[in-house]
Amino acid sequence: MRVIRTLVKRELASYFSSPIAYVFLVIFLLMTGFFTFTAGNFFERGEASLASFFGWHPWLYLVLVPAVGMRLWAEERRSGTLELLLTMPVATWQAIIAKFLASWIFLAVALALTFPAVLTVNVLGDPDNGVIVAGYLGSFFLAGAYLAITCMTSAMTRNQVVAFIVSVVLCLFLILAGFNPVTDLLTRWASPAVVDTVAAFSVVTHYDGFQRGVIDLRDLVFFLSIIGFALFATGVVIRSHRAG
Amino acid sequence: MIQIENLVKSFGAKRAVDGVSFAVERGEVLGFLGPNGAGKSTTMRMITGFMPPTSGRVKVGGYDVMESPLEAKRLIGYLPENAAAYPDMSVRGFLNFAAELRGLEGSARKKAVNHVIELCFLDSVLHQSIETLSKGYKHRTCLAQALIHDPDVLIMDEPTDGLDPNQKHEVRNLIRELGHNKAIVFSTHILEEVDAACTRAIIIDRGRIVVNGTPEQLRGMSELCGAVTLAARGATEERLSTLGRVEKLNGGFRIYPRDKAKAAQLAQEVVELVNHYGWKVEGMYSERGELDEVFRRITLPDTARR
Numbered sequence: 022m023r024v025i026r027t028l029v030k031r032e033l034a035s036y037f038s039s040p041i042a043y044v045f046l047v048i049f050l051l052m053t054g055f056f057t058f059t060a061g062n063f064f065e066r067g068e069a070s071l072a073s074f075f076g077w078h079p080w081l082y083l084v085l086v087p088a089v090g091m092r093l094w095a096e097e098r099r100s101g102t103l104e105l106l107l108t109m110p111v112a113t114w115q116a117i118i119a120k121f122l123a124s125w126i127f128l129a130v131a132l133a134l135t136f137p138a139v140l141t142v143n144v145l146g147d148p149d150n151g152v153i154v155a156g157y158l159g160s161f162f163l164a165g166a167y168l169a170i171t172c173m174t175s176a177m178t179r180n181q182v183v184a185f186i187v188s189v190v191l192c193l194f195l196i197l198a199g200f201n202p203v204t205d206l207l208t209r210w211a212s213p214a215v216v217d218t219v220a221a222f223s224v225v226t227h228y229d230g231f232q233r234g235v236i237d238l239r240d241l242v243f244f245l246s247i248i249g250f251a252l253f254a255t256g257v258v259i260r261s262h263r264a265g
Numbered sequence: 266m267i268q269i270e271n272l273v274k275s276f277g278a279k280r281a282v283d284g285v286s287f288a289v290e291r292g293e294v295l296g297f298l299g300p301n302g303a304g305k306s307t308t309m310r311m312i313t314g315f316m317p318p319t320s321g322r323v324k325v326g327g328y329d330v331m332e333s334p335l336e337a338k339r340l341i342g343y344l345p346e347n348a349a350a351y352p353d354m355s356v357r358g359f360l361n362f363a364a365e366l367r368g369l370e371g372s373a374r375k376k377a378v379n380h381v382i383e384l385c386f387l388d389s390v391l392h393q394s395i396e397t398l399s400k401g402y403k404h405r406t407c408l409a410q411a412l413i414h415d416p417d418v419l420i421m422d423e424p425t426d427g428l429d430p431n432q433k434h435e436v437r438n439l440i441r442e443l444g445h446n447k448a449i450v451f452s453t454h455i456l457e458e459v460d461a462a463c464t465r466a467i468i469i470d471r472g473r474i475v476v477n478g479t480p481e482q483l484r485g486m487s488e489l490c491g492a493v494t495l496a497a498r499g500a501t502e503e504r505l506s507t508l509g510r511v512e513k514l515n516g517g518f519r520i521y522p523r524d525k526a527k528a529a530q531l532a533q534e535v536v537e538l539v540n541h542y543g544w545k546v547e548g549m550y551s552e553r554g555e556l557d558e559v560f561r562r563i564t565l566p567d568t569a570r571r
Contacts, residue, residue, distance in 0.1 A: 027365040101349035108313040
């Protein structure tokens with residue numbers, strides 16, 4: 022635990038000692054604001070909910086989360102500090118967990134800074150705050166799933182741009198599998214069972230439950246297994262690099 | 266402290282390290298020499314547990330590096346090639362981070378950090394971020410990191426690379442001093458460092474150990490060892506050649522002994538010859554042998570063949 026705490030502290034500090042953190046926070050908040058109030062027709066909906074806020078998150082995260090995670094391993098490999106880190110008395114899994122946790126905490130901070138949206142909707146109306154809490158929880162796990170995938174791609178390359186693009190593609194696939202236009206297309210020629218199976222792999226399918234205020238154990242298990250699988254794959258990738 | 270048995274590392278079809286075995290005890294400073302690409306860094310990476318060997322084993326302080334990596338790594342301080350460090354951290358921040366990872370906390374950490382700051386002369390750059398440091402300071406910061414937990418085993422990949430002559434001198438002295446109660450392995454291609462700091466040297470070429478001995482033994486392998494260089498007015502090649510093979514130098518002669526075992530007598534014989542003919546001696550000395558020459562002779566044919 023001590024090792025993980027030390028590594029998390031360093032990762033977080035490195036976000037905030039560089040412009041990445043501030044640029045990210047500003048862009049994230051501006052974009053959530055824009056999508057919620059302008060593109061999401063927050064005021065015209067005539068309902069006290071944050072549906073227009075959360076609805077955009079799978080798309081917003083598609084670009085922003087890989088941007089946060091792409092440096093995690095790629096930079097260590099490029100600058101040679103990976104050798105330093107892994108010859109310290111640190112187990113590889115500890116380093117993987119610590120890096121993931123640090124970035125996840127950072128995304129949680131960004132998400133927490135959207136609190137004015139919650140205040141706004143509470144001032145204007147009388148929303149179901151339970152649904153909002155569930156929405157935040159879903160959004161947090163969604164970010165975690167994207168982030169774990171980015172960890173994996175970041176470990177595969179020493180080039181951050183490659184890590185970014187591959188992560189975006191993988192995450193896009195996870196969205197599209199359950200995206201209505203795509204599932205509609207599928208239903209034309211595939212059996213409902215196939216469509217459901219494909220859709221079951223989509224983050225959108227599992228994210229929607231949270232937006233309705235339902236915290237389903239199966240949805241949590243889905244996100245946690247994506248995170249677990251991707252982090253495990255990260256370990257495999259790193260081990261294979263070291264083996265040469 | 267370090268036992269290496271039959272270490273092999275292949276990258277595809279190429280064997281970067283090919284059956285290397287040696288041991289380093291506490292109190293030894295082992296210089297690791299070899300041309301570029303000979304397998305020095307790869308061997309060090311396997312000792313520190315960064316790379317798993319293809320076959321063979323490494324034991325540090327009795328712990329197998331592959332089987333109990335954390336225990337072995339706790340004993341090791343490692344200065345990687347080109348001294349990588351997190352560029353966004355300050356020197357003090359980086360050293361605190363390294364100390365914490367090594368399990369040092371509170372006042373013990375403070376003491377350890379202050380100690381290596383003093384040892385590596387980092388006082389003046391403590392609050393600078395590492396990316397703004399000159400190469401020498403960056404190098405010393407990484408060296409400080411390797412020393413922070415006062416390790417029993419110290420592995421350094423080219424510790425004097427990129428330092429100015431004064432800093433090189435300081436680092437060599439430091440290595441020699443630390444060597445009294447640690448097992449140290451460091452790689453270099455600067456041969457004078459072997460004399461300055463090592464108790465033993467290994468020359469590795471194309472993944473194999475070609476020489477393993479003390480600096481004295483290495484020098485003994487030099488063709489030059491035991492030769493006498495003489496600068497004297499009146500001396501002629503013809504007269505000197507009665508003692509052995511003579512080479513004409515700029516302003517003098519070098520006489521090579523016929524039999525290396527009797528090299529010690531040669532100087533005496535030259536003096537007798539000088540007295541006999543009454544030459545005016547301007548300078549005379551016995552050669553100890555040059556490591557450069559040994560190194561080149563051992564590794565050059567292979568480099569050329571590549």
